[in-house]
Amino acid sequence: MHIAIEGCSHGELDTIYNSVLRLEQIHGFKVDLLLCCGDFQSVRNEQDLKCMACPVKYMDMRDFYKYYSGEKKAPMLTIFIGGNHEASNYLQEFPYGGWVAPNIYYLGYAGVVRFGGLRIGGLSGIYKGPDYLKGHYEKPPYTGESVRSVYHVRNLEVFRLKQLSGESDIFMSHDWPRGIYHHGDKEKLLKWKQHFRSEVKNNTLGSRPAEELLKKIRPKYWFSGHLHVKFPAVLRHKDENTHKAKVTKFLALDKCLPRRDFLQVIEVQNAGPLELSYDAEWLTILRLTNHLLSVGTRTVYMPGPGGSERYQFTPTKEEIDDTIQMMGCNLKVPLDFVPTAQSYESSQGKPKMEQVHMPDPLLNPQTIVAPKGVRGEPHMCWHYSQAPCARRAETLLNPGRYPSSFQRDEAPLGAPKAPLPALTHCETNVMSLTRSERRHSSTVSDIRQAAQSRGSLCRTGLNPPVLPRPTPTHGKVQAETHHTLGKCP
Incomplete structure (x- = not known):
């Protein structure tokens, strides 16, 4: 090669x-x-x-x-x-x-x-x-x-x-x-x-x-x-x-x-x-370190020895196997490119950059849409480049509630689960809610309603969601x- x-x-x-x-x-x-x-x-x-x-x-x-x-x-x-x-x-x-x-x-x-x-x-x-x-x-x-x-x-x-x-x-x-x-x-x-x-x-x-x-x-x-x-x-x-x-x-x-x-x-x-x-190990590392993601300007230190939390995230074989199962035992990267913006037209001539403004943030379908195929539960299938924004929001609302595998509690165990609607750069919005509002906002739609009622519209966002980590x-x-x-x- x-x-x-x-x-x-x-x-x-x-x-x-x-x-x-x-x-x-x-x-x-x-x-x-x-x-x-x-x-x-x-x-x-x-x-x-x-x-x-x-x-x-x-x-x-x-x-x-x-x-x-x-x-x-x-x-x-x-x-x-x-x-x-x-x-x-x-x-x-x-x-x-x-x-x-x-x-x-x-x-x-x-x-x-x-x-x-x-x-x-x-x-x-x-x-x-x-x-x-x-x-x-x-x-x-x-x-x-x-x-x-x-x-x-x-x-x-x-x-x-x-x-x-x-x-x-x-x-x-x-x-x-x-x-x-x-x-x-x-x-x-x-x-x-x-x-x-x-x-x-x-x-x-x-x-x-x-x-x-x-x-x-x-x-x-x-x-x-x-x-x-x-x-x-x-x-x-x-x-x-x-x-x-x-x-x-x-x-x-x-x-x-x-x-x-x-x-x-x-x-x-x-x-x-x-x-x-x-790479299955890398996907597993992403999944296990989801809670470490920060979208703020404050200083953030990674976990280390001496604390009470886990600080070594090299995955075990069992954790890697979990990730592979979440991926439906298929680690092939799907060919799912989708254009999200208009392409430049060369016939327009050289652009006048002084008159051009920066765009607003966009979410890419490759980042927010979970692929189908795992026991009929789309959101259980973790895609390396398709991270669960909604899970990030629920983690903010209920820290520690969703460890390595993600499960919604709106439906009884074993019932078909619908994929979560995509939530964007929502950390700022969620944290702007009162403690009571956060406690009673258990779904993405609740988050949106609560944030909008406070005048904090959810921004279409940038920051990455965290993914599952795999083993090689x-x-x-x-x-x-x-x-x-x-x-x-």
């Missing part, structure tokens, strides 16, 4: 796909998967463009809208993470991942999936200390501050990724793990990027959370973008228990420009069908690689 890795896309999908197809023709192989390490710029229209954190003079529609509208289709499965130049309003429709266009899959704030027997994970955004301990409070229309903080990494996603066990094959981050430059040709890097010298000397270049994840997850490959330079490194991990050495091959790539090293192809032995599926089917993957460099023609 051949996998192409691209650094920073910056919306240049036509150039990237054409470069991959050219490599296929030259070398006679077929690329099965394309991985993009951030700054993907999934811009559908002028309003999406307005939500990108960059000066107006750099706002350009680029190519994604053609793939979103169906004018073109990605020639191979494409998986990407978010960076610091994104249409954040659109990506916030997929906090746990989803199809942004046919054959183009976003991993969410953080995500783990499987393809061809490989376990592929990723962390979106970049690290900024002041926002690391906050919740996902941002929503469009953004302010001058939130249009940037929306893509900053949060401790919740890092905490969840640290719960993973077993082997990981590939991991992606936008910014580099801090300290990785000590494991490659540092002097050559500083010759190309002399302004990195002080940060390298002080060991502040890169992301501290990504460094922690690198040492915890120890994937076979780690790919990054962000710094717009190609840089390979090899990190050897020591296992204190077995005294065996594990190796992570790190590669950072440039952005998509002529004569720049923005594309790499590796060959890996696959151990499964070439189809995208959810660890296929042993022996990865032998050869690198084929592709430059922009």
Whole structure:
């Protein structure tokens, strides 16, 4: 199986796909998967463009809208993470991942999936200390501050990724793990990027959370973008228990420009069908940590030793089996892309960004609709990218009432259960009610009525619901690689 890795896309999908197809023709192989390490710029229209954190003079529609509208289709499965130049309003429709266009899959704030027997994970955004301990409070229309903080990494996603066990094959981050430059040709890097010298000397270049994840997850490959330079490194991990050495091959790539090293192809032995599926352990982790989700600006600490609550969420086999049952024993990612906004019309000419306003928040059907198929109980089937917003609301009203499996008490046990109506970004609304109102509001419709009676209309929302977590089917993957460099023609 051949996998192409691209650094920073910056919306240049036509150039990237054409470069991959050219490599296929030259070398006679077929690329099965394309991985993009951030700054993907999934811009559908002028309003999406307005939500990108960059000066107006750099706002350009680029190519994604053609793939979103169906004018073109990605020639191979494409998986990407978010960076610091994104249409954040659109990506916030997929906090746990989803199809942004046919054959183009976003991993969410953080995500783990499987393809061809490989376990592929990723962390979106970049690290900024002041926002690391906050919740996902941002929503469009953004302010001058939130249009940037929306893509900053949060401790919740890092905490969840640290719960993973077993082997990981590939991991992606936008910014580099801090300290990785000590494991490659540092002097050559500083010759190309002399302004990195002080940060390298002080060991502040890169992301501290990504460094922690690198040492915890120890994937076979780690790919990054962000710094717009190609840089390979090899990190050897020591296992204190077995005294065996594990190796992570790190590669950072440039952005998509002529004569720049923005594309790499590796060959890996696959151990499964070439189809995208959810990782059962990751789904289980999401499900077990639902209560840790915050959508506020206050400092939020993750649980740790010394407290009375659970702080280790690496799932047991039983918890993973529960998740698989909730999914109807089917972890294949459904092809359920649905457009949620009008696509840009190139005939309109270059958009006048000064006259464009940011959009209101939207919920994506992939995030709020539970798929059918489990014993006739749609809401019992947990979809990785389709989180139960309504369950989040009921958890707010009755903390601790709904542990790992979710059951409504309006119908007697064994009776058919109707799916809960989707509730959006409702934490603020629910918490604005009085204690008495919260106690007597046991259903989503009650919440809406109570909130509206107080004048607190529920906002169509952004923030992700929490999903079930799964356990991995660890296929042993022996990865032998050869690198084929592709430059922009």
